[in-house]
Amino acid sequence: xxxxxxxxxxxxxxxxxxxxxxxxxxxxxxxxxxxxxxxxxxxxxxxxxxxxxxxxxxxxxxxxxxxxxxxxxxxxxxxxxxxxxxxxxxxxxxxxxxxxxxxxxxxxxxxxxxxxxxxxxxxxxxxxxxxxxxxxxxxxxxxxxxxxxxxxxxxxxxxxxxxxxxxxxxxxxxxxxxxxxxxxxxxxxxxxxxxxxxxxxxxxxxxxxxxxxxxxxxxxxxxxxxxxxxxxxxxxxxxxxxxxxxxxxxxxxxxxxxxxxxxxxxxxxxxxxxxxxxxxxxxxxxxxxxxxxxxxxxxxxxxxxxxxxxx
Numbered sequence: 088x089x090x091x092x093x094x095x096x097x098x099x100x101x102x103x104x105x106x107x108x109x110x111x112x113x114x115x116x117x118x119x120x121x122x123x124x125x126x127x128x129x130x131x132x133x134x135x136x137x138x139x140x141x142x143x144x145x146x147x148x149x150x151x152x153x154x155x156x157x158x159x160x161x162x163x164x165x166x167x168x169x170x171x172x173x174x175x176x177x178x179x180x181x182x183x184x185x186x187x188x189x190x191x192x193x194x195x196x197x198x199x200x201x202x203x204x205x206x207x208x209x210x211x212x213x214x215x216x217x218x219x220x221x222x223x224x225x226x227x228x229x230x231x232x233x234x235x236x237x238x239x240x241x242x243x244x245x246x247x248x249x250x251x252x253x254x255x256x257x258x259x260x261x262x263x264x265x266x267x268x269x270x271x272x273x274x275x276x277x278x279x280x281x282x283x284x285x286x287x288x289x290x291x292x293x294x295x296x297x298x299x300x301x302x303x304x305x306x307x308x309x310x311x312x313x314x315x316x317x318x319x320x321x322x323x324x325x326x327x328x329x330x331x332x333x334x335x336x337x338x339x340x341x342x343x344x345x346x347x348x349x350x351x352x353x354x355x356x357x358x359x360x361x362x363x364x365x366x367x368x369x370x371x372x373x374x375x376x377x378x379x380x381x382x383x384x385x386x387x388x389x390x391x392x393x394x395x396x397x398x
Contacts, residue, residue: 089130089166093120095145096127101138101301102294103131110146115154116215122166122174124219125196132201138301138308140200141293142223143207149232152214155356184336187246190215191328194222194247198316201309203300207293208232208271209286213370214246221249224312226279227293228271229286234279235268237370241347241363241384243338248331252324253279268369343385 088096095106105127107114114120124142131137144150160172168175176192197204206223212234220226220234228234236245250259254277262269275283284292300308338344350359357371364372365379372379 089123089126091123091127091166093117094123094127096130098131098134098137100298101136102297103127103134103137103140105131105140105142107142107144107150110144110148112154113148113151113211114144114146114216115151115156116219117154118160118167118173119165120154121193121219125174125193126166128197128200128204135305138202138303138305139297140202140204141207141297142204142219143290143293144209146210148210149206149208149212150216150219151211152216152238155351184339187243187332187335188329190218190246191332194218197222201312202305203308203312205293205297205300207289208234208280209289213268214238218245218247218249221247221253221279225281225296226274227289227296228274228280228283229289230270230272230283231286232271232274232283233268234271234274235266236262237266237268237364237367239263240266240367241343243344244335245331246335247328248334249328252319252327253277267367341385346384 091108093107093109095104095108097104105124107116107120107124109115109117109120128140131140167173168179171179173180173189174193174196176189176196178189178192180186180189180192203225204223205225205227206220207227208220209229209232212220212228212232214236217234217236236250239245245263248263250262253259254262258277261267269277271280271283274280282292282296303311347359347363350362354362360371361374361377362381364370365377365381366372368377368379371377
């Protein structure tokens with residue numbers, strides 16, 4: 088059995104449990120954690136005794152998204168590619184602005200996995216956390232979970248543009264444009280989550296759901312998953328998600344895109360998050376120190392003689 092540092096892996100009868108285990112970081116998705124998740128998925132796929140995989144997070148949140156600190160980079164070669172230091176998807180993704188392409192290619196591993204994956208979601212499920220959850224076959228949420236994509240407020244478009252595939256058009260746009268959070272109950276009502284249950288019932292409900300499905304033999308589950316996946320592929324999900332990565336790269340190069348990076352560099356992550364979320368008064372914007380009335384990034388300051396210049 089592989090020795091993981093950022094996840095927990097265990098089996099119990101027909102179920103395999105993969106648990107994100109950086110609770111002190113709200114399970115922020117470092118490169119090593121993501122690589123360990125994909126390795127554990129393959130481990131479960133290779134175990135004939137396992138029929139269904141449950142993906143969950145330790146602590147009060149499923150995942151607050153990608154790790155934005157230097158700790159995102161892997162320090163060893165145990166599970167990441169020793170060349171790229173990213174989860175191995177076959178390509179090293181050379182060049183600038185290739186992050187979103189790498190994310191989608193990594194998530195296809197779960198899509199193509201022979202076994203169904205049930206995602207158990209409590210607390211925050213933000214940004215990259217929503218992408219990881221959305222590529223799973225099923226999602227079961229705590230009613231009070233907070234699901235959203237706040238990076239679209241100041242950073243880039245969604246790395247994996249999943250919302251049009253899972254939400255009604257108007258809500259898909261709201262999710263992708265504004266970055267507000269929706270509750271687990273909201274997301275069940277919109278069809279993204281299969282069920283939303285009280286937080287104290289989440290673990291038991293998810294396990295019962297997974298064990299019920301595990302009564303079906305592995306090959307039948309594999310073919311059922313493959314049959315459904317191929318329908319979405321016929322409708323264009325692969326082309327759609329990959330085209331979204333090209334738009335994400337363009338959005339990172341927009342005129343106002345440098346403002347986020349500058350604030351991260353000069354003021355630190357927490358201050359940059361407060362600046363991003365300040366006008367929305369949620370997430371880090373709820374702090375008293377967050378600028379609630381800041382100017383829109385990239386607007387001009389004609390009164391200061393900055394003709395057309397961004398700030």
